[in-house]
Amino acid sequence: RPRTASSCLTRCTFWPCRWHARSATTGALQDWGTGVRVAGFDTKTVTLADGTVVELSKPRIAFDGVTPEVYSLRSAQPMIGMGLLEAVPDADILARVRSTPDADGVMGRANFAYDPETGVVRLGRYGWKAAKVSLRHQAANALLLDMSVTSPVYPSRSCLTDAANCRSGPAANGIPEDALTLVTRYLGLLGVPAQRSQSSGFPKGVTPLPYLQVDTAQVTRGAQLFAQARCTACHISEMKTGLGSELTEVRDQTIKPYTDLLLHDMGSDLADGLVEGQASGNMWRTSALWGIGYSQFVAGNTPIGYLHDGRARNLTEAIVWHGGEATASRQRFVGFSKADRDALLAFLNSL
Secondary structure, X not given: OOOOOHHHHXXXXXXXXXXXXXXXXXXXXXXXXXXXXXXXXXXXXXXXXXXXXXXXXXXXXXXXXXXXXXXXXXXXXXXXXXXXXXXXXXXXXXXXOOOOOOOOOOOOEOOEEEOOOOOOEEEOOEOOOXXXXXXXXXXXXXXXXXXXXXXXXXXXXXXXXXXXXXXXXXXXXXOOHHHHHHHHHHHHOOOOOOOOOOOOOXXXXXXXXXXXXXXXXXXXXXXHHHHHOOHHHOOOXXXXXXXXXXXXXXXXXXXXOOOOOOEXXXXXXXOOOOOEOOEOXXXXXXXXXXXXXXXXXXXXXXXXXXXXXXXXXXXXXXXXXXXXHHHHHHHHHHHOOHHHHHHHHHHHHHO
């Protein structure tokens, strides 16, 4: 569907859109939130097996001032189920790391980062490149980077550009410890909607809300095709949380987030060139898919954007953009009949 340059900038529904960039002179991560615009879109087409033509487009960025050496456009990620993801034991995530690729070329690598408060290197699991080691870390970083609000984790605004002197710089009036704790616990308890894979149960002649109308056979078939395409090599369908969380509600739960919380090489088309820890410019953490079917209903009249920069206008485009380790899975999807593609999409929309 038609898209304007400005519409790409209105897709962030949970945190504001931000531009992450490295200074060409100092190498420091800087906030380039102003003086940046979408100048247009680069497009290409892909023809599916049944002749359907899919137009892919990605935003072309322009800076009103100096162009940074490396930059990345990021859309906000959903925040549901974050406490459950934090409760998955490190050992379970690391057990899925591969030193050699499988038959499809899928590997999966862990990212590691410094805990900003202790300096200890820990497994990363939050953010587009799994560069945040905890929900507290993620929340504090978002407060600082997106809203310039300091906290006990990042006590100075100099933390934005001078990590080495973050804690020694002049302290700013930000949120106190009790507020950061409450924010972190609130995020940790945000629940996940149930999958809509069963009949609504409405009486005959009563029309349910559109998102409750489910073709159970199609959804079941779609789940089979999702596995057949080996999308589950990265979008792991089931995990178990441990007992270590302070939140009783997330302990010892069987969850279906459809992510392995690992980094994967997604190819040059999705590369942004921005390195975060062990994540190179073409690596991204597998996005959790739970709740993805509600995106269009949450967004209302706002255009939906999928992938890290919101470039994909629908789930078909999002899948066809996949490259690198996901190339074989993408090719299987491209080769499906329309009925099979519709079933797979119905499955995704049921999550």
